[in-house]
Amino acid sequence: MSPTSELKAPQALTDELRSNPRVKLYNEAKLLEIIGQGKVEAARFELKGEPEQTIPVTCSFVYLQGGRPITDFLQGQLEINETGCLVVDREFKTGAEGVYAVGDVLCNHVKQVVVAAGEGAVAGMAVEKMLRGRRQIKADCAK
Numbered sequence: 001m002s003p004t005s006e007l008k009a010p011q012a013l014t015d016e017l018r019s020n021p022r023v024k025l026y027n028e029a030k031l032l033e034i035i036g037q038g039k040v041e042a043a044r045f046e047l048k049g050e051p052e053q054t055i056p057v058t059c060s061f062v063y064l065q066g067g068r069p070i071t072d073f074l075q076g077q078l079e080i081n082e083t084g085c086l087v088v089d090r091e092f093k094t095g096a097e098g099v100y101a102v103g104d105v106l107c108n109h110v111k112q113v114v115v116a117a118g119e120g121a122v123a124g125m126a127v128e129k130m131l132r133g134r135r136q137i138k139a140d141c142a143k
Contacts, residue, residue, distance in 0.1 A: 031073045034060055069105040083107055091126035091137065092119055100126060 006027075007014045017023055028048040035042040035054070044054045068084045078094045078101070079087040085107035092100045102119035125137045 031070075033073060033075070069107060071105055091129075092123040093126060098127075098130065 007017070018025060026045065026047060029045045030047075031043065031045050032052065033044040034040055035044060040057060040060050042054050042056050043060055044052065046052045069086070071078075071080055071084065071086065074080075078096055078099065081087050086094060086101045086105045088094055088101050088106060092102050092106075094101050100123035102123050103116035106119070122137075125139075129135075129137050
């Protein structure tokens with residue numbers, strides 16, 4: 001899938017994004033790699049008709065639009081099924097130790113933010129389970 005020159009979002013949202021001085025929008029960018037050791041440090045990408053670029057960043061939000069998920073930035077490191085979606089278990093764990101995936105790259109649900117947020121909560125609890133060496137997810141119940 002090739003990058004698009006226009007955002008597929010309500011005009012009011014795209015106007016707000018474009019007018020935010022803290023946001024730099026790269027139209028038609030193809031993300032190649034998120035770089036960092038233990039934290040996000042840079043992003044490597046290419047723009048249509050321009051040489052590859054690397055920019056320093058402290059965080060990233062990758063907005064991918066279209067019907068088929070864009071997963072080429074994973075560079076073949078995670079299993080993808082025949083429809084181009086990431087393969088995960090019921091806790092959203094991928095085949096790579098310590099790597100979880102949620103949201104549109106799974107393609108098994110209606111693509112809504114609330115669904116991705118719920119999946120993120122499950123994946124977060126699964127990460128906590130892994131870090132603490134537990135056998136199953138344990139809800140935090142304050143008494």
